[in-house]
Amino acid sequence: MKKQLKILLTCFIVTLGIDGAITYIFSDAIDTFLTGPKYYRAVDYHHDLIPSLDTQRAWAGGAYRHITNAQGLRSGPCADTGQPPAPAATPRRTVFIMGDSFTESVGVDFAKTFAGRLACKYAPRGIRILNLGVTSFSPIIYHRKLRAFVGETGTVPDDVVLMLDISDIYDDAETYEELDGKVVLKQDRDRVSTALNFFYRHFTTVKFLGFLKDKVLQVTGIRDPLAEFFVPRYLDDPVAVRHFYGFIKARWTMDPAVFRAYGERGLKIAEANMNKLAALCRELGCRLTVAVYPWPDQIFEGDENSRQVTFWKAWAERAGAGFVNLFPPFFGGDPVETIERYHIPTDSHWNEAGHDVIFNALDKALANGVLAPVN
Numbered sequence: 479m480k481k482q483l484k485i486l487l488t489c490f491i492v493t494l495g496i497d498g499a500i501t502y503i504f505s506d507a508i509d510t511f512l513t514g515p516k517y518y519r520a521v522d523y524h525h526d527l528i529p530s531l532d533t534q535r536a537w538a539g540g541a542y543r544h545i546t547n548a549q550g551l552r553s554g555p556c557a558d559t560g561q562p563p564a565p566a567a568t569p570r571r572t573v574f575i576m577g578d579s580f581t582e583s584v585g586v587d588f589a590k591t592f593a594g595r596l597a598c599k600y601a602p603r604g605i606r607i608l609n610l611g612v613t614s615f616s617p618i619i620y621h622r623k624l625r626a627f628v629g630e631t632g633t634v635p636d637d638v639v640l641m642l643d644i645s646d647i648y649d650d651a652e653t654y655e656e657l658d659g660k661v662v663l664k665q666d667r668d669r670v671s672t673a674l675n676f677f678y679r680h681f682t683t684v685k686f687l688g689f690l691k692d693k694v695l696q697v698t699g700i701r702d703p704l705a706e707f708f709v710p711r712y713l714d715d716p717v718a719v720r721h722f723y724g725f726i727k728a729r730w731t732m733d734p735a736v737f738r739a740y741g742e743r744g745l746k747i748a749e750a751n752m753n754k755l756a757a758l759c760r761e762l763g764c765r766l767t768v769a770v771y772p773w774p775d776q777i778f779e780g781d782e783n784s785r786q787v788t789f790w791k792a793w794a795e796r797a798g799a800g801f802v803n804l805f806p807p808f809f810g811g812d813p814v815e816t817i818e819r820y821h822i823p824t825d826s827h828w829n830e831a832g833h834d835v836i837f838n839a840l841d842k843a844l845a846n847g848v849l850a851p852v853n
Contacts, residue, residue, distance in 0.1 A: 516528060517531065517535065517544065518612075518613070519550075521626070522622070522626070522659070522660045522661070523619045523622035523623055523626060523660070523661045524619060524654065524660075524661040524662065524663075525612070525614070526550055526612055526623070527546050527550045527551070527552065527582070527612055528546065528550065529546055529547065529548050529549060529550040530546060530547070530548055531544060531545065531546045532544075532545045535584075537584055537585040537822070537825075538585055538822045538823065538824060538825040538827075539823070539824070540585065540822075542584075542585055542586055542587050543587050543588070545588060549627070549630075549631055551608055551609055551610060552582055552583065552588060552591075552593070552594075552609045552611065553588060553609075554587065554588025554589060554594060555588070555589055556589055556594070556597075556598035563597040563598050563601040563606070563607070570604035570605070570852040571604065571605045571606070571636045571637070571852050572605075572606045572607075572608070572633060572634070572635045572636050572637075573600075573605060573606070573607045573608070573635060573636065573637045573638075573639060573848055573849075574608050574610050574624070574627075574635040574637070574638045574639070574764075575593050575596070575607060575608070575609050575610065575611060575639045575641065576610045576611060576615070576620055576623070576624070576638060576639070576640045576641065577611040577615065577640060577641030577642070577643060578611060578612065578613060578614060578615045578616065578641075578643045578645065578646065579611075579612075579613035579614065579643075579827060580611070580641060580643055580771070580827060580828065581593060581609065581610075581611025581612075581641045582609070582611040582612050582613050583609075583611070583827075583828075583833065584613060584827055585822045585825065585827050585829070586827075586828070586829065586830055586833055590830045590833055591609075591833050592828075592833045592834075592836040592837040592840060593607065593609040593611065594609070595833070595837045596837060596840065596841065596849075597609070599841075600849060603851065603852070604852045605849065605852060608633075608635075610623060610624070610627060611641065614649065614653075616643075616645075616646040616649035616650050616653070616654065616748070616751075617642075617646055617650050617747075617748040617751035617752050617755065618649075618650050618654045618655075618656065618661055618747070618751050619654070619661055620640060620751070620752075620755050621751060621754040621755040621758050622661065624638065624755065624758055624759075624762075625758060628762065634762050634763070634764065635762070635764045636764055636765070637764055637765045637766075637767065637847075637848045638755075638759055638764055638765070638766050638767070639767045639769060639802075639840075639844070639848060640755070640766065640767070640768050640769065641769050641770075641771070642752075642768050642769065642770050642786075642790060643771075644727065644728050644730075644731065644772070644773045644775075644776070644786055645727040645728065645773070646748055647730055647740075647741060647744035647745055647748050648726065648727040648730065648740060648744060649727075650744050650747040650748045650751060651740040651741075651743050651744030651747055651748075652664065652740055652744070724775065725773075725775070725826075727773075728773040728774075728775035728776070728826075729775060730744065730785070731775075731776060731781055731784045731785040731786050732775070732776070732779050732781050732784075732785075737785075741785075745789060749793060752768075752793065752797070753797070756797040756798070756799060759799075765799075765800065765847075765848070766797070766799040766800070767799060767800035767801070767802060767844070767847070767848060768790055768793075768794050768799055768800070768801055768802070769801075769802035769803075769804055769840065769843075770784075770786050770787055770790055770802075770803060770804060770805065771804040771805065771808075771836065772784065772786075772804075772805050772808050772809075773826055774817045774821060774826055776805070776808075777808050777809065777813050777816055777817055778813045778814070778817065779813075780809070780813065782805050782806065782809045784805065786805075787803055787805055791803070800847060800848070802839075802840065802843045802844070804836060804839050804840070807835045807839055808820065808835070819831055819832075820832035820835060
């Protein structure tokens, strides 16, 4: 029996070694074959988009064209001309739009996103609009991203429009922290993610099992238990699952227990980081405007006069920043119909109709300031 165990253990170690060697040599090719191209790279402020990509990216059961320019910004052709926004040779005003995945605009082609439509509309008028939005950015990252981008490109904005997401409060409280001058995952979460990432990075068998798991979940519609570890669900009913609401990340504006658990603390951390962003804008000589918008949770619960609105409106007044409330266009009708009309199915992000709402609201709200005609 001991001899058999030794043989099995030896076979296991040898197999593991071969697996590890194959993964080490062919890692990039294996990743591309199993999961498609990578979209994000590691940086000191945690992550950013990989520059110079042009690919079809799968999202929420569909796919969209994912294009980044040489600076790693989401880009693409304009809907009316089929060409990228006018070149940056003669802009008379430069506007940065910053935010997380809602601003990166996952799931939707550039030409149909609010940032893309603004860029294409205003380029001929001498206003260059650049989309600095990246999935899972939050206030701890925004000011670092702005400083890094200005330093790397030499492009100083006249205006920064920050699309401040509901989930930013959770991410500043529970996801990220600063360590040795870099933004890292919080250590209590990082132990789990580090272990998972180690096995995923170093062993093809684990990569394949992960690929198989994703395909099974995609076909069966079962929720991913690993994903729910990192973004725990608060409500567990078919309607909530179908319309992508009921997540802890969004509930702090409405639920006193969730607010006590991380919301109050997250607002303090986010406020401190937003103060750094405001100070950096003053240093650079740019105007800062903050815009807020609801998740499906707020729409479903009728949370129009949300903490997200009142807190950041008051902060903007203190900081001397502009403020745009994008909540009203999503309220007044049946909440479930509204969620279905403006969001990607089984996802929190806007579909083309949702981006149309945001584009029109921002276009109107910023018409006399950020987007005012330039001489």
